[in-house]
Amino acid sequence: MNIDWAALASVFGVSLVVTIALVGLFTLGIIGLAKQVPTAQGGGPSVLARSGAYACFGLCAAAVAYGIYLIVV
Amino acid sequence: MEHITLLLAIVVVTALVFDFTNGFHDTANAMATTISTGALKPKTAVAMSAVLNLVGAFLSVEVAKTISGGIINENGLRTEVIFAALVGAILWNLLTWLVGLPSSSSHALFGGLIGAAVMSAGWSSINGGTVVTKVLLPAIAAPLVAGLAALLATKLTYRINRKITDEAQLKSTAKGYRAGQIASAGLVSLAHGTNDAQKTMGIITLALVTGGVLAPGSNPPVWVIASAGIAIALGTYLGGWRIIRTMGSGLTDLRPPQGFAAQTSAATVILASSHLGFSLSTTQSCSGAVMGAGLGRKGGVVRWSTATRMFVAWGLTLPAAGLIGAGSEFLTKQGPWGVGVVAVLLVAGSAAIWLLSRRKPVDHTNVNAPDDEPAGVVTTAMAAVSPPPIGSAVPDLKTTIPAPAPTAGTPGDPARPATV
Numbered sequence A: 001m002n003i004d005w006a007a008l009a010s011v012f013g014v015s016l017v018v019t020i021a022l023v024g025l026f027t028l029g030i031i032g033l034a035k036q037v038p039t040a041q042g043g044g045p046s047v048l049a050r051s052g053a054y055a056c057f058g059l060c061a062a063a064v065a066y067g068i069y070l071i072v073v
Numbered sequence B: 001m002e003h004i005t006l007l008l009a010i011v012v013v014t015a016l017v018f019d020f021t022n023g024f025h026d027t028a029n030a031m032a033t034t035i036s037t038g039a040l041k042p043k044t045a046v047a048m049s050a051v052l053n054l055v056g057a058f059l060s061v062e063v064a065k066t067i068s069g070g071i072i073n074e075n076g077l078r079t080e081v082i083f084a085a086l087v088g089a090i091l092w093n094l095l096t097w098l099v100g101l102p103s104s105s106s107h108a109l110f111g112g113l114i115g116a117a118v119m120s121a122g123w124s125s126i127n128g129g130t131v132v133t134k135v136l137l138p139a140i141a142a143p144l145v146a147g148l149a150a151l152l153a154t155k156l157t158y159r160i161n162r163k164i165t166d167e168a169q170l171k172s173t174a175k176g177y178r179a180g181q182i183a184s185a186g187l188v189s190l191a192h193g194t195n196d197a198q199k200t201m202g203i204i205t206l207a208l209v210t211g212g213v214l215a216p217g218s219n220p221p222v223w224v225i226a227s228a229g230i231a232i233a234l235g236t237y238l239g240g241w242r243i244i245r246t247m248g249s250g251l252t253d254l255r256p257p258q259g260f261a262a263q264t265s266a267a268t269v270i271l272a273s274s275h276l277g278f279s280l281s282t283t284q285s286c287s288g289a290v291m292g293a294g295l296g297r298k299g300g301v302v303r304w305s306t307a308t309r310m311f312v313a314w315g316l317t318l319p320a321a322g323l324i325g326a327g328s329e330f331l332t333k334q335g336p337w338g339v340g341v342v343a344v345l346l347v348a349g350s351a352a353i354w355l356l357s358r359r360k361p362v363d364h365t366n367v368n369a370p371d372d373e374p375a376g377v378v379t380t381a382m383a384a385v386s387p388p389p390i391g392s393a394v395p396d397l398k399t400t401i402p403a404p405a406p407t408a409g410t411p412g413d414p415a416r417p418a419t420v
Helices: A005-034 A047-072 B006-036 B042-059 B079-098 B105-121 B128-163 B167-210 B222-238 B241-250 B256-276 B282-296 B304-332 B336-359 B377-385 B389-397
Strands: none
Touching: A005 A047, A005 B128, A005 B167, A005 B256, A047 B042, A047 B167, A047 B256, B006 B042, B006 B079, B006 B105, B006 B167, B006 B222, B006 B241, B006 B256, B006 B282, B006 B336, B042 B167, B042 B222, B079 B105, B079 B167, B079 B241, B079 B304, B079 B336, B105 B128, B105 B167, B105 B304, B128 B256, B128 B282, B128 B304, B167 B222, B167 B256, B167 B282, B241 B282, B241 B304, B256 B282, B282 B304, B304 B336
């Protein structure tokens, strides 16, 4: 019996890091967009928040594209 | 496609039926959280998953060369053995669907193959070490990896957005979470179509090779690829609503951020594991991710009674499908009439399970509803008084299926009446 511990460990590590990074990025993105919504305490459109949000979504989209690439190839 | 014998035709049809059950058994993996958090309407979700499954089936060029990944010795495997293995896998898939428990379709297939191969050629046809490394270890690792990732991701996402309290802003973030969830669910569907439809293509191709129709080592013909893709997509579209209910709202109550974290973790684990050469079961990764996300929210709970029943089903998958596979192989060994008997038993068993499922149908209209009720005094009392539906069902099926009764039939379990 030959258990590939290294592969298992790398699956563990990569999954943890990628999941947390993606969820974190995406959350930052949707918060950036949510800040555009005017509230009772003020707030409202800000170019910085919006472009930051789009940058986050862009990175997430790149990750999804890489995922599709992994499935196809 | 010159001389397809009757036996070969039966095997091809059975393989497509397995593919179909695989589809509706595993819809939950991709779509359960999407449906329970309301990101997509149930029918839309299964339609999207079905289309992606179909696309996935055609996407990959790397078609499965072995059906068992080295667990059994496939040289000289007779067509009847493949048939018996499929019967075991199908019946176990249907039975776990009836009780609404997510379990791995691949493990059911492995179990059926092991049982049938042992009955046909003895224990030497099994590679015990590979069973441990390809089935048992991943079964423990998958939910842990996916669960931990989902747990931490859920904590993180709740921490980042804890300052968002305004009503309008919350609405905006909920919309964002739903979109993210749909994207990761799509990835899971696509990966599922590629992996699992290919498995069926591999089986049919292997059967055609053993039957002498195809030359050894040839690629599957187009009709095999197309029919396998269509069978899995149809199964997915039918929707295994019972399993979706368990996974989406039975294990824990998911909110959009949790659903997003769970689905992203599942998609990442599935892709990372198949890419890094340590394949983990889709079903087990998804269930683990859902539980992890459930624990990640403050005040979130996992219904351990449901989770325990699911774990038991995972443990039983290999031996149960193996026993059915071995029994079927015992009959098919007797000659053509045995194959006929097994085919009749398969149809009868499937029909019986389907009829039992009609007693308490679960479909797209009630997939989210009743599980949300907390188990009150009335529910518990009713559960104690009335015999649980599956308890009365088991004796009818005892001849073909090892009873999951000890775990499923506990009358005091308040989650039972709602989930079955």
